[in-house]
Amino acid sequence: MYFTNSVLALAALAGSVSAHTLMNSVEVNGQDQGEGKSTYIRSPPNNNPVKDLTSPDLACNVNGGKPVSDFVKAAAGDTLAFVWMHNKPDDDIIAESHKGPVITYIAPYTDDAGAEAVWTKIAEDGFDGQQWAVDRLIANKGKAEFKLPQSLKAGKYLVRQEVIGLHEANDAYTDDSARGAQFYPSCVQVEVSGSGDAVPNQDFDFNKGYTYQDPGIVFDIYAKNKTLDYKIPGPDVWSAAAGNAKRSLRIKGRVAGQV
Numbered sequence: 001m002y003f004t005n006s007v008l009a010l011a012a013l014a015g016s017v018s019a020h021t022l023m024n025s026v027e028v029n030g031q032d033q034g035e036g037k038s039t040y041i042r043s044p045p046n047n048n049p050v051k052d053l054t055s056p057d058l059a060c061n062v063n064g065g066k067p068v069s070d071f072v073k074a075a076a077g078d079t080l081a082f083v084w085m086h087n088k089p090d091d092d093i094i095a096e097s098h099k100g101p102v103i104t105y106i107a108p109y110t111d112d113a114g115a116e117a118v119w120t121k122i123a124e125d126g127f128d129g130q131q132w133a134v135d136r137l138i139a140n141k142g143k144a145e146f147k148l149p150q151s152l153k154a155g156k157y158l159v160r161q162e163v164i165g166l167h168e169a170n171d172a173y174t175d176d177s178a179r180g181a182q183f184y185p186s187c188v189q190v191e192v193s194g195s196g197d198a199v200p201n202q203d204f205d206f207n208k209g210y211t212y213q214d215p216g217i218v219f220d221i222y223a224k225n226k227t228l229d230y231k232i233p234g235p236d237v238w239s240a241a242a243g244n245a246k247r248s249l250r251i252k253g254r255v256a257g258q259v
């Protein structure tokens with residue numbers, strides 16, 4: 001009895017202090033594809049962040065190298081929404097404190113963990129002068145939308161979306177392992193149809209391209225003058241996805257940052 005109560009109390013405590021996040025499902029043009037955890041999403045075992053930039057888990061999280069059985073089927077040009085949750089669908093999504101960007105990348109399908117130079121950025125959302133991408137994620141019930149490039153070549157891909165929590169990112173993880181930016185990467189297996197011929201070509205490697213010298217990774221969100229200048233980490237959005245970027249709030253953010 002005592003044991004049971006202690007476990008419940010600990011579980012409640014854990015739930016309140018670790019307000020992390022996890023991807024649960026995908027929508028294609030507004031159509032729910034059903035729960036995707038460990039079905040078409042290479043889901044990690046829990047909602048904990050990755051903080052070590054040298055870890056292969058930075059690419060597709062823990063279990064990232066374990067293929068799952070299904071693929072989301074979508075056509076080039078479709079609008080996808082990746083849907084996040086804190087612990088269960090339609091909950092508070094992620095703690096409001098976890099302010100930061102939401103970034104989406106694509107790579108040719110691989111059975112391995114994706115910890116290599118294979119990634120291309122297809123969407124990003126940062127700070128628009130008033131709100132962070134994470135604020136919008138919460139307001140949008142956990143849905144982060146982006147468009148698959150119309151010209152994207154048909155085939156199997158991994159689509160990786162990450163939420164970055166910057167609430168403790170004024171210290172680098174290497175200087176204080178209790179702090180540092182919190183990365184929540186999640187990789188979805190997607191089979192794309194269409195007649196395009198654009199092949200993602202940025203060859204970005206998270207373990208090399210994300211560094212503790214990057215001002216988008218070691219950043220003080222509480223310094224108001226700095227948030228206007230927040231630079232999202234990683235390469236620019238791929239040219240084939242530029243139309244996608246134009247519809248993103250990031251452009252408003254750039255304007256706000258320049259005013």
Ligand SMILES: [Cu+2]
Nearest residue numbers: 018019020182
């Ligand atoms: Cu957290």
